[in-house]
Amino acid sequence: MNWTEIMNFSRGLLLHVSMIIFVAGMSYRLVRVLLLGWQRDRATNKGSKLKGVIVNYLKGLLVLPFIPWVRRTFRHNELTFIAGGLFHLSLFVVLAFGTAHIMVWKSLWGFGWKSLPTPVLAFFSSVGIISMIVLLINRLTHPVLKLLTRLPVWINWLVVFLPMITGFIMARHLWFRYEVIFSLHLISVSLLLIWIPLGRISHFLFYFFSKTIHGAQAGKRAVTP
C-alpha cells in the first residue's frame, strides 16, 4: 500500500462509504427526533409567530455583540462569541469558495462557481484554525465548559480541526508530499462525515428547529426574541 493507493482509496471507497453513513445517518437522526411527537400550542397568540421567527433568524445572522441587549452576555464570553463566529464564517467561506471544494460541489451537483483568490482563502483558513485553537484553550480553562465537555465534545473538536489543518497544509503545499497530505485530509473528512450523525456537530440541522421554536414562542408572546 503506497500513498497514491491510499489517496485513491480515500478519494474513492472511504469517502463514498462515509458519505453513505452521513446521508443515511442524518436522515435517521432527523426522523428519530421528528417522530417523537409534536404538540400543538393551543394558547392564543399575542403577537405574530412569523415575525418572531424572522427576527430571531436575523438576530442570528447579524453579529450578535452589536445588538445592545446581548452586550452584557457578550462581555463575559468574548472568546466564545468572536472565535466561534469567526470559525463559522471562515468555515463557510473556505467550504463554499475554496477552489478544490467548489470542484467537489460541482461533481456532486453539476454546477460550480468562481473561487476566491488564494490569499483570501489563506487568510480565512488561518483565521478558522486560530479560532479553533482559541476555542480549545477556552474549553480547557473555562469552568462551565470544563463541566460541560465530555469525551464526545473533545472528539467533535478534533474531527473538525483535523480537516481544517490538513486542508490548510495541503493548499499551501507545506511539509508533506501532496498525495500524503491529500490522503490525510480526505481521511479526516471521512472521519468527520461518519462522526456527524453521532455527535453534536449535527447542530447545523437542529439549529433550525431550536431557532424556529424560540422565534415562534417569542413572536407568539409579542416579545423580541
Added chain:
Amino acid sequence: MKSQKTRSAINTYLKETGGWVASQLEACTRCGICAEACHFYQALSNPEYAPIWKLEPLRRVYEQRFTVAGKLKLALGLEKKLTDSDLEHWSKIVYEACTVCNKCAHVCPMGIQLGPLIHEVRAGMAAAGVVPADLAEATEKQKTIGSPLGLSDEMWRERIDWITDEWEVEIPVDKAGAESLLVFTSIEIMKFPDNLAAVARILNRAGENWTVSSTGREVVNFGYFEADEELTRLFLYRVFKAAEELGVRKIIISECGHAYEAFRWEAPNMMKVPKGVEIVHISEYIHHLWKTGRIKLKEGAFDGETITFHDSCKIQRRGGIIKQPRELLGVLAPKSFREMTPNREQSMCCGGGGGVISIKEADSNRYAVFEMKLEQLREVQAGAVCMVCSNCRLQFVDSLAHFNFPVKVHGLAELVSRALV
C-alpha cells in the same frame, strides 16, 4: 438499583420528551454561553448553575432511552444512569438556583428554550417527590387549605372585609353575572393589601362589572412552581370552575407572574379551558382602561424622586406586556422615570421567582442575585421601584430590608390608583 423515585422521574421525562424537547437538546453545542445569562451563575460563579447543566437529567434520560448513541455511551461507561442521588443533587440546582426566567434562551446562539426545558426537569423531580421541603409544604397547603400561605376560607373572608373597611373600597364577592373575575394572590391579601385595594379602586372607577370568587380565590400556582402537572391542573381548575360558575367573560390575573404564565400560556395545553373566557393581566388591563378613557390619570403624579421599573420574567419577557406599564409610567412620572439596564426582554430577574423565594435554603442565592439588582438600582439612583408581580415585590421588600437599602417598592396598580382623577 433503580428506585421508585427515579423510575417516576424517568417516566415523566419519557412522557414529556416530544420532538420539541429532543430537537432542542440535540441542537446544543455545549458552548456555555447560557451560563453568563443566568443571574445565579453571575452572582455565585458555580458552574453547575449553567442553565444547560440544569437540563442534565432530562438530557441523560432522553439520550439513554431514546437514542442509539446514548445507549452506546452508557455501554462504554462514558455516562451513568440517573440515580436517586442525581435527582437530589439536581433538585437543589433546578429549584434553588433557577427562577425559570428564560433569559438564557435569549442569549443562546441556538435559541434553545432553556426555561421551559428546565420546567420539564422540575416535572420529573416533582413526580419523584424530590422537591425542597419548603416548596412541597407550601404546595401541600395550597392543595389542602387553598392557599400556599395557609390562608383558610374564613381568614380570607375576614381579610377581604378588613380591606374593604380599611381602604373604604367595595370588593364584590361571588357576584353572579359579573363581567370579569379578579383572581389575586395570598401574598397580596396578606402582605400587600394596598395593592388589592388599589386594583379594586381602579376597577370600580372604570365602572367594571367585576367580582372576586371565594372558591377560585388563589391565583398563585405552586403546582406550577413544582412543575407537578396534576397539581397545576388542579389549581388552575379551581379558578376556571369559579369563572364558569359565575359566568364571567374575563379572568383578570392580578400581579403575579407565574400565575399569568400558567393561565395565559399553559392552561390551554394542559386541560379544557372555559370557552370565550379571556385571560388578561392586571397591568395590561389597567393600560386598556386608561387607553379607552375609562380611567383618567393625573399626569406627573409621581414626578420627584427617580422611579424605575423592574421587568418580571413571566410578565414581560415571557408575557409580552412590555410597552403597557412603561406608557403608564410615562404618564405618572414623565420626568423622573428612568430605565435600569438591562431592561425589557433582557432584564435581569429579581431572583425570587419560580418558587425560589419560598425555599429557605435558597435565601443566600436569592440575596446574592439581588445584590446585582441593587447595583442596577444604584446606577439609576432610584428612589422607588415599580413592578407588576407580587413575587418580585416580595423579593424586593425582603431583600431591600436585608441589605438595608432605602428604595421604596410599589406595585403598578397601587401607583395608578393613587393617581386616579
Added chain:
Amino acid sequence: MKEKTIYEHLREKGLSRRDFMKLCGTIAGMMGLEFVPPVKAPGKIPGPGPEAVVAQALTTRPKLPIIWLEFQDCAGCSEAISRSSSPLLSNLVLNDLAIEYHETLMAAAGFQAEKAKEECLKKYFGKYVLVVEGSPTLADDGIYCTVAGKSNLELLKEAAAGAAAIIATGNCACFGGIPAARPNPTGAVGVTDLIKDKPVVNIPGCPAIPEVTTGTILHFLILGELPKTDHLKRPLPFYGNTVHDHCLRRPFYEAGKFAESFDDEGAKKGYCLYKLGCKGPTTYNACAGLKWERGLSYPVQSGHPCLGCSEPHFWDGGGFYQGQSAPILRLDKNSTATLVGAGLAAGAALAGLNAVKKSRARKAIKTAASEKVSSGTGEEKKEG
C-alpha cells in the same frame, strides 16, 4: 578475445576524441546524475568531473547487452524511444550500446528471433539488462499474453533469471497500467509484483519519457548500478519532483487563476488547468523539466491537464477532466434516495420503539395518578 570497449567501438565508427568527450558531457547530463550541476562551477567539485566519470566508464566498459521484452502493451514506450528528442542518444543506445533482442525493433522474426534470444540469454547470463514494457498477466496462468507458445510469466521468469538488473518501462510494466484498470480482466500486475530477487527500477509514464529510460540504462552502464529510487522504485533524479512543482503554469495556481473550460479566456491566457482535472500535484515525473520532442513542450504546456500517467492506477483515479478533489465515487440520485429511505426506515423503527416506551411511561404515570385519586386527593376528578 577481449571484448571491445564502447570507446573503441565508437572510435572505429570514426568518432574523434573531442566528439567523444562532448558526448560524455551530454550523457552525464541526460543521465540526470545527481551530483552533476547544470553549470559546472570550476574548482567547486572535488574529484573528476562528471564527463570524466562517463568517459572513464565508456573507455573501460564493453557494450551493454539489453533484452527488451514486451507483454500487454501498445509499444508506445518503444515508439517514444525510437522517436526520442535526442536521436543522438537513442541512436547511441540502440546501436552502439547494443540491444540484442527487441520484438518490435529488431529485423529478425519468428524462430530466428527466438533462437537469437535464447543464445543471448545464455551468452550474457548475469550481465544483461532486462527491459520490460507492458504488464505481465496473472489470470489463467498468463495465457492472455503468450509469445512463441510461452506464457508471459514463463518468459519473464526465464529472462529475469540471468538479468543483472531489470528496468520496467511504462506504467503497464511498472504498475499494471491500462490493462490493470478496473475490472482488470487479465489480472495484469507490475513487474515488481512478480520479481522480488533482482534489482528492479520503474520508469512509469504513458509512455515513459524516452530520455528517462535511456538515461537510466546509461546510469547502469556507466556507474554499474541502478539509480537511487523512491518508494515506488522510480529513479529519484527523474521522479523526485511533481509535475506541479516545476509547472510553468504554477504562478497562476498560486494566484488562484484557473481555466474553467478548454476554450475560455483563462485557457487562452494560459491559466492553471487544475480545475480541468490536472493531476500535476500528485504526479511525480520529469515532464515539466525534460519535456518532450527536443524539449518542445509537454501536456500541461500545450494546454492539457496532467493525467497522472506515472502514478499507480492513474486510470482508476477518477475522470481525467474531473477536478482532483472531487470524490471518485459519487452518490447518484437513486442511491441517495435509497440511503435516505434506509435512514428514515431505521429512524422510524427506533421511533416506534420509543413510542412504545413513551406510552408505557404514560401508563405508569396514570396508574400513579389514579392511586393518588383513590387516596382522596383527586379534587378535580371528583368534582369535574
